[in-house]
Amino acid sequence: MSKPMTKTQLVASLADEMGADKKTATAALDAVAAIVAREVAAGGAVTLPGLGKVMCRARPERMVRNPATGESVTKAADKQVKFTIAKALKDSVNG
Incomplete structure (x- = not known):
């Protein structure tokens, strides 16, 4: 099993995919993380297209x-x- 991708590697890959610089990619990644955290903390759910759904459940x-x-x-x-x-x-993972 390979090592998990670090934030630095993710930002570099995201910047390359977007055709932007690393500063812009970092800002975009941080903004998405902040929006997801805020929405889930408020009891909502966020669907990330192609990835999945983040939600908060009460226990x-x-x-x-x-x-x-x-x-x-x-x-x-x-x-x-x-x-x-x-x-x-x-x-896509299972072929």
Whole structure:
């Protein structure tokens, strides 16, 4: 398995694909990340065409077990970010 692409590599590749400089590509990538974070934090969902859908799901209060002591404790309700992969991406990866 190869190493994951770093942000620097992603920005360089994005700049090349856009035909722009790295500063513009960095600004575009940061803007997309900020928009997704803001929308998901507000309880919405964002569909990234060709990649998938980012959404926030509420998890109810539940009982969890401390593995060190075996003690059961109640964990408060919280939110969890989910990413669902697009079918087009799955199909392209699986040939």
